[in-house]
Every structure is written in structure tokens, then in C-alpha cells.
Amino acid sequence: GNSVTQMEGPVTLSEEAFLTINCTYTATGYPSLFWYVQYPGEGLQLLLKATKADDKGSNKGFEATYRKETTSFHLEKGSVQVSDSAVYFCALRGSNYQLIWGAGTKLIIKP
């Protein structure tokens, strides 16, 4: 079945550091890939998405590229801010339309 694996956290960085959160997936066919973010005390929000191979999703300075050859969708940001502290979830949706989630990565940004 479909599955998503993302790096364990917490990830602790200083402000303005470069961020990478790894995400790899297993799926049949061509799923859509997503990054959702959960700020403390809030529900999940879509951060970015990509639909097909080599698509790049981007939002709020975050980027992720759909890599079919490596089955990956790593999240990157060039310069993180304290306000980026949150839990980040990688997810996929395949032909059965169920969202399959990674375990989540807690990001802590220190000033």
C-alpha cells in the first residue's frame, strides 16, 4: 500500500538557517504530494502541493519538488524564522483518494 516516511524530529535550527525536511513515499501510479503545517493549538493548513513529476510547489518561502526517480518530496526553505516553528506533515493522495500521512516533523527555530 501507499506510505510516507519523513525525517524524525524535533529539528532545531537558529533563525536564518537553511531548512530541509526529508520526505519519501511509496505509491502506485502518480499520487499528488502535499506538505501541511500545524501551528501550536491550530488545525492543519496546506503549505504547498505538487501533482506530477518535476512539479515544484512553493509558498511562504518554502519549496518542494516532486521527484519521481527518487520518490521524494523534500521541504526546503532558505532562511527560517521563529514564526516557522510548527509541525510539518508530508502526505500523499493516490487513486483511492485517501490522504496518507507521514509521522510529522516538529521544527523549532531559536532566535
Add this chain to the structure above:
Amino acid sequence: KAGVTQTPRYLIKTRGQQVTLSCSPISGHRSVSWYQQTPGQGLQFLFEYFSETQRNKGNFPGRFSGRQFSNSRSEMNVSTLELGDSALYLCASSLGDRSSTNEKLFFGSGTQLSVL
């Protein structure tokens, strides 16, 4: 436009009781899906309702059930509560368009259920 509203925000129940959670989707959205979030298991899909019909179902026991009303509001029910049912229950709404798999979901803030 109002967002997805879940009530109540917090619930405390004891083992063996039953509980009903409510979710009001964004106006115009016809699909409501439910997820269970726990520290150990992460986020798991429970079920999805579209136009009052269950359209998709995850791997949860029959104690977990739901329904959707004609105004798209949805309720989730858990009967015979167990300690392991303690979790944050999230609902999400969307238009329910299945022409692609990349439709955005809009999430509520969740109901935190504690089973004692």
C-alpha cells in the same frame, strides 16, 4: 467566509461511554473527512462523507461511525470508548471534486478527546 468549525473543543469521557463530535464545513463544501491524531500513530484517516453518503473508509473498528446531514454538517460517533481512543480528532472539508487527487483540504482546529 467562515472556516471549518468543530465542537466541542475539549471532551473528557470515561471508558465505556460514547461520544459525538460535530463538524461544520465551509459553506459550499460537500465533502467532510475525519482524521485521528495521536502521538504514537500520527494522523490516520477515519472516513469521508460526500452528499450524505460515506464515500471512503479507513481501517478503524465499527465503534467509529459517522454521518452527514443535508446541509453537509457531519458528526462522528465513537461508542464503548477505550483509553486508546484519546486523541485529537480533526475534520476537514472540501468541494469533493474527484477529477484529480490534488484537491486542497481545509481543516478545523480539532476536538481533543480524553478517555479516563
